[in-house]
Amino acid sequence: MLPLIHIHFVQVGNDSSHENGIICLQGYKVKQSYAPILEAIFNKHGDIAANCVFKTSSARTYFLEVVCEIVERIQTTDMIEIVEDIEGQLLDVEVANINVSWIRAHIEAFHKGNEARMLVKTKANLTLVKIPARRDLERRYAKFLAARERFEKADKCMQVLHLVEKKLNDSILDTKDAKDLYVKQPLL
Template identity: 40%
Template sequence: MHVPILTQMNSCNKTSFWSSHDEKEGKLQTGILPTTVTPLSTAQGAIACNEMVYVNGYKVKASAASKLGAIFAKYGDISANCQFKSASARVSLLGFVCDLVQRLQSNAITHIITELKVIENEVSDAEAAKLEVSWPREHLAKIHVVEEVGQRSSLHKNAKANSILVIKAATKELEQRQVELVAAQEGVKEAEKCVNAMKLVSQKIDDTILESEAEEYFWRR
């Protein structure tokens, strides 16, 4: 269904909602709004950002018109079932949603994660007023996934850092044991030499004893 958007639009409201720099700045690219919004020209030309314009029948500040128009263009009139009937109350709530979307788009994902609970509470407040805000819920669900993946990644990195420390300690101990082993092997070699030398001495003594006994036997005959 086509939704009429703006009766007036200011050139200062020309907004690229997801720029090519989003990934570099750590922002989550989920297409929560269209990538661009084309402003409608007026006979008077550009208007001041603080002037009031009509967006889908709601009188709002020109500074919020582009974003609200983009929301209506993609999701329809999110205030159609709002429990508040007055236009002023609905405009206030729509401004609240525009501000929420602005924060989701402009802040780095790490910053959004730190305020995730607050933002979810704000979405719940909008839902309580019967605004159709299931789409930012989907966006927040993706941020939750990013948060969980980040937490797992941090755990893995910590485990990796701990394993490196353990490996370093074990390597140092191994090197010390190898030094001790080499020293022990040298000690074994020296002990073997000593034993062999004593065996030779003992053998010579045995030979001398046998010679002495043979000589003694010879003279006793």
């Protein structure tokens, strides 16, 4: 069970506005604007800075506020726009040994979801491209069939011409033989 969270307001400077306020939350003095986020984090994940490599409260607080900023940005901004920047911040926090595996899991899930969305989008685009490609293929196939038919007709025509030429050659040879016979035969 998590310990009770004690929150009290600490005023900074002479300004009495809550914007400049600091809240003490489980021993960490954080900006008041981050307190609700940090409290929710502590309630769900415990003290994520417990194993931080930095021992001073101020250093740990700095990283906790970075985590709060990351959470706030994830909740309020389109992830596509900020994911690279958040991953950079997350690496810094992880190096300090702040437990942000739950944010890392969220980002990895975003990447997988984004990859799935991109695959679906690519498939939809592929389908759109396939329609004109299929029409082009059908048009080219029809042209191919027509060209093949013309080729077959031309081939038959060439075969007929070869036959006619052979017949003519045979006839010429027969005529030459007959001529030679006629010339060689004496008249009397």
